[in-house]
Amino acid sequence: MNKFYLDIIETGGTIAFGLSGAFMAMEKRLDPFGVIIITFVTAIGGGTVRDMLIGKTPVTWLQDNSTALIILGTAIAALLFGKYLKQLSKTMFFFDSLGLGLFTVVGIEKGQEAGLSSLICIALGTTTGCFGGVLRDVLLNNIPLIFRKEIYASACIAGGILYFGLLQTGILVEYITTITIVFIVLIRVFAVRYKISLPASYNK
Amino acid sequence: MNKFYLDIIETGGTIAFGLSGAFMAMEKRLDPFGVIIITFVTAIGGGTVRDMLIGKTPVTWLQDNSTALIILGTAIAALLFGKYLKQLSKTMFFFDSLGLGLFTVVGIEKGQEAGLSSLICIALGTTTGCFGGVLRDVLLNNIPLIFRKEIYASACIAGGILYFGLLQTGILVEYITTITIVFIVLIRVFAVRYKISLPASYNK
Amino acid sequence: MNKFYLDIIETGGTIAFGLSGAFMAMEKRLDPFGVIIITFVTAIGGGTVRDMLIGKTPVTWLQDNSTALIILGTAIAALLFGKYLKQLSKTMFFFDSLGLGLFTVVGIEKGQEAGLSSLICIALGTTTGCFGGVLRDVLLNNIPLIFRKEIYASACIAGGILYFGLLQTGILVEYITTITIVFIVLIRVFAVRYKISLPASYNK
Numbered sequence: 001m002n003k004f005y006l007d008i009i010e011t012g013g014t015i016a017f018g019l020s021g022a023f024m025a026m027e028k029r030l031d032p033f034g035v036i037i038i039t040f041v042t043a044i045g046g047g048t049v050r051d052m053l054i055g056k057t058p059v060t061w062l063q064d065n066s067t068a069l070i071i072l073g074t075a076i077a078a079l080l081f082g083k084y085l086k087q088l089s090k091t092m093f094f095f096d097s098l099g100l101g102l103f104t105v106v107g108i109e110k111g112q113e114a115g116l117s118s119l120i121c122i123a124l125g126t127t128t129g130c131f132g133g134v135l136r137d138v139l140l141n142n143i144p145l146i147f148r149k150e151i152y153a154s155a156c157i158a159g160g161i162l163y164f165g166l167l168q169t170g171i172l173v174e175y176i177t178t179i180t181i182v183f184i185v186l187i188r189v190f191a192v193r194y195k196i197s198l199p200a201s202y203n204k
Numbered sequence: 205m206n207k208f209y210l211d212i213i214e215t216g217g218t219i220a221f222g223l224s225g226a227f228m229a230m231e232k233r234l235d236p237f238g239v240i241i242i243t244f245v246t247a248i249g250g251g252t253v254r255d256m257l258i259g260k261t262p263v264t265w266l267q268d269n270s271t272a273l274i275i276l277g278t279a280i281a282a283l284l285f286g287k288y289l290k291q292l293s294k295t296m297f298f299f300d301s302l303g304l305g306l307f308t309v310v311g312i313e314k315g316q317e318a319g320l321s322s323l324i325c326i327a328l329g330t331t332t333g334c335f336g337g338v339l340r341d342v343l344l345n346n347i348p349l350i351f352r353k354e355i356y357a358s359a360c361i362a363g364g365i366l367y368f369g370l371l372q373t374g375i376l377v378e379y380i381t382t383i384t385i386v387f388i389v390l391i392r393v394f395a396v397r398y399k400i401s402l403p404a405s406y407n408k
Numbered sequence: 409m410n411k412f413y414l415d416i417i418e419t420g421g422t423i424a425f426g427l428s429g430a431f432m433a434m435e436k437r438l439d440p441f442g443v444i445i446i447t448f449v450t451a452i453g454g455g456t457v458r459d460m461l462i463g464k465t466p467v468t469w470l471q472d473n474s475t476a477l478i479i480l481g482t483a484i485a486a487l488l489f490g491k492y493l494k495q496l497s498k499t500m501f502f503f504d505s506l507g508l509g510l511f512t513v514v515g516i517e518k519g520q521e522a523g524l525s526s527l528i529c530i531a532l533g534t535t536t537g538c539f540g541g542v543l544r545d546v547l548l549n550n551i552p553l554i555f556r557k558e559i560y561a562s563a564c565i566a567g568g569i570l571y572f573g574l575l576q577t578g579i580l581v582e583y584i585t586t587i588t589i590v591f592i593v594l595i596r597v598f599a600v601r602y603k604i605s606l607p608a609s610y611n612k
Contacts, residue, residue, distance in 0.1 A: 025555070033562050034555025048461070053252070055261025057463020058522055065527050114262055119269050134343070139542070141551045143345045147229070147238025154237050257456070259465020318466055323473050338547070347549045351433070351442025358441050 009181075010106075013099020014067065015074050016092050018043035019085065021136045022078035028140050032079055038136055039075035043067075045132035050107050050124050054114045097188040101181035104129040104156040108163055109177075122160030129156040151191035159184040213385075214310075217303020218271065219278050220296050222247035223289065225340045226282035232344055236283055242340055243279035247271075249336035254311050254328050258318045301392040305385035308333040308360040312367055313381075326364030333360040355395035363388040417589075418514075421507020422475065423482050424500050426451035427493065429544045430486030436548050440487055446544055447483035451475075453540035458515050458532050462522045505596040509589035512537040512564040516571055517585075530568030537564040559599035567592040 021042025025035040044061045051059035061067040078085060085092075107128030111121030130146055130153045137144040146152045159180045166176045190196065225246025229239040248265045255263035265271040282289060289296075311332030315325035334350050334357045341348040350356040363384045370380040394400065429450025433443040452469045459467035469475040486493060493500075515536030519529030538554055538561045545552040554560040567588045574584040598604065 028551065030551075030555040033565075034552070037555065037561070052256055052460055053261065053263050053266060055259070055263075055463070057461065058524065059461050059463075062461060062519075062522075062524055062528050062532075065525050068527055068531065114266075116262065116266055117269050119272055120266050123272065124266075138342060138546060139552060139555075141345065141549065143232065143234075144238075144343060147234040147241065147343075153241070157237075256460055257465065257467050257470060259463070259467075318470075320466065320470055321473050323476055324470050327476060328470075342546060345549065347436065347438075348442070348547060351438040351445065351547075357445070361441075 009098050009102045011070060012095040013102050014043045014070055016095035016099050017132055018071050018074040019078055019092060020096065020133070022075050023082065023086065024136060024140055026078065026082060035079055036072065036075040038139060039078065040068075040071050041139060042132045042136040043071045043074070045135040046103060046128040046130060047106070047132075049131045049135075050110060050128045053124070053127070054110065054116075056110065056114070093192070097185045098181070100129045100152070100155065100188065101159065101184035104159050104184060105163065105177050105180055108160055118164045122157060122164070125160045125163075126153050126156040129153070151187060151196055155184045155187040155191070158187060213302050213306045215274060216299040217306050218247045218274055220299035220303050221336050222275050222278040223282055223296055224300065224337070226279050227286065227290065228340060228344060230282065230286060239283055240276065240279040242343060243282065244272075244275050245343060246336045246340040247275045247278070249339040250307060250311070250332040250334060251336075253335045253339075254314060254332045257328070257331070258314065258320075260314065260318070297396070301389045302385070304333045304356070304359065304392065305363065305388035308363050308388060309367070309381050309384050312364055322368045326361060326368070329364045329367075330357050330360040333357070355391060355400060359388045359391040359395070362391060417506050417510045419478060420503040421510050422451045422478055424503035424507050425511075425540055426479050426482040427486055427500055428504065428541070430483050431490065431494065432544060432548055434486065434490060443487055444480065444483040446547060447486065448476075448479050449547060450540045450544040451479045451482070453543040454511055454515070454536040454538060455540075457539045457543075458518060458536045461532070461535070462518065462524075464518065464522070501600070505593045506589070508537045508560070508563065508596065509567065509592035512567050512592060513571065513585050513588055516568055526572045530565060530572070533568045533571075534561050534564040537561070559595060559604055563592045563595040563599070566595060 018039040021038040021040075022035050025038035030038065044059075044067065048059045048061065051057060104125040107125035108121045110128075111124040116124070133146055133152075134144040162183055163176055163180045166179060167173075222243040225242045225244075226239050229242035234242065248263075248271065252263045252265065255261060308329040311329035312325045314332075315328040320328070337350055337356075338348040366387055367380055367384045370383060371377075426447040429446040429448075430443050433446035438446065452467075452475065456467045456469065459465060512533040515533035516529045518536075519532040524532070541554055541560075542552040570591055571584055571588045574587060575581075
């Protein structure tokens with residue numbers, strides 16, 4: 001996939017993830033600094049946990065200013081223009097889904113670079129896609145949303161299985177990456193449009 | 205200690221720790237994916253925090269599939285057969301105690317390999333034994349159980365002190381390991397049978 | 409700055425941070441072991457997260473016994489003499505502020521040693537100063553205090569900006585360190601004396 005498009009999607013995903021944190025922090029009426037922290041944690045949490053598990057340190061977002069500046073800008077925009085940004089919820093949902101797909105694939109590929117097995121790579125991809133939201137919810141004192149609602153982590157896992165399935169066929173990795181991202185986005189779109197979610201577990 | 209017995213105890217401990225997470229997640233009515241995540245975090249949380257503190261990365265469970273598959277199987281079994289497994293609560297308690305003993309000793313020995321002091325090794329052993337449960341409770345939005353109930357971490361600490369005491373005597377490390385594990389199991393059994401717990405602290 | 413003074417301030421900061429954890433744990437009526445854990449996490453949490461992000465492992469407090477012993481003593485003192493220690497709240501506030509200033513500067517300097525940018529160093533300094541309190545609040549099932557109350561993290565950020573501003577002037581680093589710490593302490597003192605805090609954010 002073209003580096004330029006990848007950068008746009010990653011930036012869009014970071015912004016969408018960050019905004020979901022900023023809005024939730026504002027609903028809990030945190031002060032502006034609290035909003036900035038939650039924006040940060042939501043946007044970089046998944047990749048940070050992944051990097052610390054693998055031992056790839058300093059973790060990615062420490063290595064240059066661009067991610068930090070994008071997130072800072074996102075938080076400030078949410079604080080100033082929250083009302084207007086919320087009207088863009090469809091755009092946000094689109095980028096959030098794209099971000100989820102891209103972050104999952106990035107996590108899988110970092111796992112492969114570290115020489116880990118397919119199963120573990122899928123776990124790392126899911127961690128990258130989902131743990132930012134988990135940390136956001138823990139800091140805001142909620143049970144993580146992804147444990148309770150909608151197909152979310154399940155989309156990462158399904159995408160990961162597809163990725164390694166396609167890898168067996170000898171298709172170029174660039175294509176596999178694209179197909180996996182599109183697949184994850186489509187699962188999300190269908191799940192949200194048709195309100196599909198996993199049933200709650202019972203302790204019969 | 206015989207490698208084969210160690211493997212059985214470690215597997216039993218992982219399953220028992222995982223089940224405690226799965227059952228608590230099901231009580232909170234998480235969806236199946238949430239149950240799987242909580243099962244994972246409870247079973248590998250302590251060792252993961254320990255490995256990240258020492259810098260032994262990629263952390264242990266990333267390095268092959270066996271731990272991940274055991275935990276996945278545990279979560280699925282809990283989801284399907286929860287009602288029946290709960291009737292095995294005595295077996296579960298036995299493995300949970302054995303797991304606590306073994307995980308504590310593993311943590312101590314990893315600390316020694318990293319050249320750390322006895323005091324710090326005891327802290328790492330306690331972390332290995334207890335932090336899976338702490339993370340489980342944080343994710344499920346409870347104050348960690350071990351801070352409030354029963355002799356649990358205290359058993360790890362007492363075991364750790366015994367371990368280093370015996371080390372002074374020149375007894376073979378294999379024997380010390382076994383004695384420490386048995387000692388931790390016995391403390392747990394007595395504490396639970398006689399409902400012994402530490403008193404709550406007051407802020408007079 | 410003189411090594412001896414630095415050691416006194418760092419020890420004082422560790423004790424003050426630890427006590428804030430111990431008191432809050434006692435208010436929640438944890439058992440003594442729970443109080444010790446929360447004391448530990450509050451005192452070393454910020455530096456531990458920083459070290460794990462940078463990959464400087466084993467993390468600092470593992471490398472010798474002194475920090476662990478100081479914190480253990482702090483927790484035991486809180487449990488035994490809580491009533492009397494609370495009367496020292498002004499002394500505690502002074503050390504807490506000094507600790508915040510010192511921990512921030514230590515975080516900045518560790519970031520520089522790792523070759524990271526100024527912006528990222530300020531983020532690491534703020535993490536070092538504040539994340540112990542964040543982890544304390546997460547474990548005790550509260551929304552972190554610093555997201556809701558008083559100028560706290562803001563003081564770290566302002567101090568970090570001053571630090572790098574002064575670095576441009578060619579002043580000796582020893583002086584810059586001292587000035588930054590004093591500046592952070594003064595911000596805290598003014599904020600608390602005049603009850604200055606950031607306004608809550610609204611999601612208009």
